[in-house]
Amino acid sequence: MQKPYAITLTVGSSLANHTGSWRVEHPEYVHRMPPCNKACPAGENVQNWLYIAEDGSYEQAWRELIKENPFPAIMGRVCYHPCQTACNRGFLDESVGINSVERFLGDHALEKGWKIDPPAQETGLAVLVIGAGPAGLSAAYHLRRMGHQVVVRDATHQPGGMMRYGIPKYRLPREILDAEINRIKEMGIVFQLNTRVDDVHDALEEGFDAVFMAIGAQLSKRTYIPAGESARILDAIQVLHSFEDGQPPLLGRKVVVYGGGNTAVDVARTAKRLGAEEAIIVYRRTRDKAPANDEEIEEALEEGILIKWLSTVKYKGEDDMMIEKMELDEKGFPQPTGEFETLEADSLILALGQEVDFSLLGNNVDLDTKSGVMDVDSNMMTSHPGIFAGGDMVEGDRTVTTSIGHGKKAAKYIDAWLRQTVVEPKVEKEAVKFEDLNSWYYTDAPHAVRERLAATRRVYDFSEVVQGLDESTALYEARRCMSCGNCFECDNCFGVCPDNAIKKLGPGLGFEINLDYCKGCGICVSECPASAIEMVSDL
Amino acid sequence: MSTTQVKFYQVGSFAVGNRLLRDDERSVQSDPDRTNALTSGHRACQGCGEALGARYALDAAMRATNDQLIAVNATGCLEVFSTPYPESSWRVAWLHSLFGNAPAVATGVAAALKAKGNTTTRVVAQGGDGATVDIGLGPLSGMFERNDDVLYICYDNEAYMNTGVQRSGATPPAARTATTQAVGKQPGNLFGQGKYLPKIAMAHDIPYVATATIADLRDLEAKVERAMTMRGARYLHVLVPCPLGWGSASCDTIKIARLATQSGLFPVFEAINGEVVASSKIRKRVSVDEYLKLQARYSHLFSPQRNDEVIDHLQRIADKNIERYELMGE
Numbered sequence: 001m002q003k004p005y006a007i008t009l010t011v012g013s014s015l016a017n018h019t020g021s022w023r024v025e026h027p028e029y030v031h032r033m034p035p036c037n038k039a040c041p042a043g044e045n046v047q048n049w050l051y052i053a054e055d056g057s058y059e060q061a062w063r064e065l066i067k068e069n070p071f072p073a074i075m076g077r078v079c080y081h082p083c084q085t086a087c088n089r090g091f092l093d094e095s096v097g098i099n100s101v102e103r104f105l106g107d108h109a110l111e112k113g114w115k116i117d118p119p120a121q122e123t124g125l126a127v128l129v130i131g132a133g134p135a136g137l138s139a140a141y142h143l144r145r146m147g148h149q150v151v152v153r154d155a156t157h158q159p160g161g162m163m164r165y166g167i168p169k170y171r172l173p174r175e176i177l178d179a180e181i182n183r184i185k186e187m188g189i190v191f192q193l194n195t196r197v198d199d200v201h202d203a204l205e206e207g208f209d210a211v212f213m214a215i216g217a218q219l220s221k222r223t224y225i226p227a228g229e230s231a232r233i234l235d236a237i238q239v240l241h242s243f244e245d246g247q248p249p250l251l252g253r254k255v256v257v258y259g260g261g262n263t264a265v266d267v268a269r270t271a272k273r274l275g276a277e278e279a280i281i282v283y284r285r286t287r288d289k290a291p292a293n294d295e296e297i298e299e300a301l302e303e304g305i306l307i308k309w310l311s312t313v314k315y316k317g318e319d320d321m322m323i324e325k326m327e328l329d330e331k332g333f334p335q336p337t338g339e340f341e342t343l344e345a346d347s348l349i350l351a352l353g354q355e356v357d358f359s360l361l362g363n364n365v366d367l368d369t370k371s372g373v374m375d376v377d378s379n380m381m382t383s384h385p386g387i388f389a390g391g392d393m394v395e396g397d398r399t400v401t402t403s404i405g406h407g408k409k410a411a412k413y414i415d416a417w418l419r420q421t422v423v424e425p426k427v428e429k430e431a432v433k434f435e436d437l438n439s440w441y442y443t444d445a446p447h448a449v450r451e452r453l454a455a456t457r458r459v460y461d462f463s464e465v466v467q468g469l470d471e472s473t474a475l476y477e478a479r480r481c482m483s484c485g486n487c488f489e490c491d492n493c494f495g496v497c498p499d500n501a502i503k504k505l506g507p508g509l510g511f512e513i514n515l516d517y518c519k520g521c522g523i524c525v526s527e528c529p530a531s532a533i534e535m536v537s538d539l
Numbered sequence: 540m541s542t543t544q545v546k547f548y549q550v551g552s553f554a555v556g557n558r559l560l561r562d563d564e565r566s567v568q569s570d571p572d573r574t575n576a577l578t579s580g581h582r583a584c585q586g587c588g589e590a591l592g593a594r595y596a597l598d599a600a601m602r603a604t605n606d607q608l609i610a611v612n613a614t615g616c617l618e619v620f621s622t623p624y625p626e627s628s629w630r631v632a633w634l635h636s637l638f639g640n641a642p643a644v645a646t647g648v649a650a651a652l653k654a655k656g657n658t659t660t661r662v663v664a665q666g667g668d669g670a671t672v673d674i675g676l677g678p679l680s681g682m683f684e685r686n687d688d689v690l691y692i693c694y695d696n697e698a699y700m701n702t703g704v705q706r707s708g709a710t711p712p713a714a715r716t717a718t719t720q721a722v723g724k725q726p727g728n729l730f731g732q733g734k735y736l737p738k739i740a741m742a743h744d745i746p747y748v749a750t751a752t753i754a755d756l757r758d759l760e761a762k763v764e765r766a767m768t769m770r771g772a773r774y775l776h777v778l779v780p781c782p783l784g785w786g787s788a789s790c791d792t793i794k795i796a797r798l799a800t801q802s803g804l805f806p807v808f809e810a811i812n813g814e815v816v817a818s819s820k821i822r823k824r825v826s827v828d829e830y831l832k833l834q835a836r837y838s839h840l841f842s843p844q845r846n847d848e849v850i851d852h853l854q855r856i857a858d859k860n861i862e863r864y865e866l867m868g869e
Contacts, residue, residue, distance in 0.1 A: 011627065015580045055558065440823070492555045494556075495566065498792075500575050520585060523792055525790060526790040
């Protein structure tokens with residue numbers, strides 16, 4: 001080509017100039033641990049299912065959720081949601097209402113009748129699960145998904161364990177419980193109810209390849225209380241159990257519950273619903289030291305339940321009782337003060353904690369226990385090969401969520417034990433901190449509160465107290481998630497690169513760094529709201 | 540049932556895009572098919588604010604004009620790093636003449652289009668603060684006074700960066716540059732009378748004057764788009780931090796622009812026919828310290844000890860901006 005006067009070079013694009021050669025470090029997309037996921041005792045991938053739900057793909061979100069936990073509708077009601085306590089959004093306005101979105105997904109799935117796919121392949125191996133509580137059912141579900149034959153035995157006539165006999169129905173309606181249990185039953189899990197296992201060793205001889213024990217902790221702890229001849233002293237677990245079986249015990253007009261855990265609160269609220277004029281909880285320490293969940297205490301107070309903090313029971317007579325005031329010493333232990341008070345009380349219900357009933361261990365001594373619970377190794381296996389244990393009967397928080405987590409974990413190790421494989425050790429990742437996020441980009445969007453039944457109406461019946469969210473509110477709540485540590489395609493990196501070195505791959509596919517031009521300035525990392533990009537050295 | 544309207548997404552409207560937004564709610568920059576008016580391979584420093592600002596502004600102008608755009612460029616970093624002979628990073632019709640004459644050249648381009656009866660092709664002139672505030676001020680004022688149909692965009696990085704960080708009329712007080720060293724009784728640039736070009740532009744009563752920063756993309760794009768709906772002389776003043784000249788980390792470029800607005804030192808507003816009609820409110824107010832601390836050009840204010848007198852003076856300037864442009868409130 002004839003070039004104009006004094007022009008010696010042909011004009012070209014700067015794309016020929018690969019500025020990537022200037023760089024000493026470059027950005028990489030990463031998946032970091034969101035605090036909610038890390039806090040979840042059931043090991044749910046919360047951030048991920050919220051992300052999926054955000055565009056209205058509820059079925060896909062639900063399927064992601066049940067990879068870890070088969071009971072979202074139950075969990076969305078009874079879980080004490082440590083995920084929300086850990087949620088980074090709490091530092092901005094209020095934590096994301098993860099629990100309410102979980103309940104929405106769970107209820108939505110029941111409404112739509114979504115089923116769980118049967119296992120793709122049968123392994124021909126059989127596992128016996130003893131106890132149809134949350135740990136046992138969770139283990140059964142995961143083992144069934146892995147293709148094993150599962151038989152669940154329970155001594156009672158209905159499955160659910162403490163979800164049925166411990167948690168009152170105003171917190172967990174039975175039709176929800178039944179529907180979610182029924183759904184896992186349809187996967188081909190065999191339930192043998194009214195079947196008490198007297199000796200776990202017999203099960204192995206029956207031909208099961210492994211056993212998972214999850215019988216819970218059902219023996220109420222006792223304490224000596226001097227009592228008059230006709231004093232009525234009951235045990236909280238038995239009260240809840242017989243009520244569930246349709247034989248509510250006679251409690252009288254004035255009921256006192258002794259204890260500060262969730263069972264104490266549950267039984268007091270149940271007593272009020274059964275018609276007690278007055279239900280009083282007596283606890284020896286203070287509210288902040290009480291093991292009961294604070295939301296539950298709050299709801300109990302709203303319903304007119306009185307709580308005597310810093311008090312112990314000294315004596316129970318026929319229709320009255322005596323309590324002693326306590327005070328905390330420097331170490332935080334309650335000490336008697338010598339001050340007494342008399343309360344009217346037709347009955348006293350003890351809710352002082354529960355112990356494990358070890359009778360099913362049989363007479364053999366090859367199963368170790370430790371401080372009142374089963375001793376299991378890091379694989380949830382007892383000292384007897386092939387016998388695993390979890391839930392309330394081993395060490396850990398005694399909550400439904402923890403039990404569901406135990407069931408899942410045990411299933412993983414039972415599966416590995418059966419297949420003679422080794423489970424890849426889980427790498428503990430640090431959770432993303434609020435300071436890691438670029439919070440500028442998150443606008444304030446306060447928490448959508450779930451409506452509660454008016455307290456006055458609640459105490460007359462067993463209707464569910466906490467209501468669910470409708471779809472638009474659940475969606476709003478899901479979209480409040482800040483997606484800590486994981487890309488949610490906000491396009492910031494793509495927009496802020498001064499060198500146009502980021503390629504947008506399309507919906508769901510994320511982005512790619514064009515290393516030919518990336519100069520390694522790090523603006524994409526600084527401006528990523530979710531802390532999902534990291535600089536990596538090129539040297 | 541309590542109901543709340545679904546209006547917030549995780550990132551409100553501050554991020555570039557979001558997969559949950561409709562296409563027409565997304566920024567120009569979130570579009571994978573954006574013009575990339577200034578494409579890869581340019582020789583700007585790591586983390587250059589000006590390269591980013593120019594792409595933001597011209598991509599938005601291209602969309603607003605259906606790609607019928609001619610850009611006239613003054614001499615400066617933007618020109619030098621984008622067009623080392625024989626390469627060009629520009630993907631728009633682009634013209635460069637001299638340091639001070641970009642407004643006059645743009646006037647000529649607009650006049651030529653008019654003479655040819657072309658009413659669809661629009662003209663943008665752009666330059667740094669040196670070309671705008673100092674060297675080209677005469678031609679620019681003339682362009683304003685004649686109300687020529689040009690949008691002039693100034694990318695303000697507060698000194699002559701291309702030639703080695705010499706002071707310009709837009710260099711802020713106390714800032715260290717190659718020609719205002721941090722020595723003597725009044726270290727850094729003097730507290731002069733200031734030469735705030737947006738107000739000079741407003742004094743011409745031209746149809747549109749606005750300020751923006753690279754920290755608020757949506758706002759910048761909206762202002763370019765709005766300017767392109769108007770005819771006559773329009774002026775957009777964009778703050779673009781310079782990691783090299785300001786002595787800041789390359790990853791902090793946008794953060795520093797953001798802190799400039801949130802401290803009140805750089806007011807973001809819009810003026811129609813010489814009157815301020817709107818200003819961007821401060822969301823998270825910070826003291827000027829937060830802004831100054833990240834920049835080595837102000838390091839003499841913090842070591843060996845904090846220079847309270849100078850920093851207080853700068854804080855008063857910020858406070859006055861907040862009051863004058865009503866930067867607080869809803």
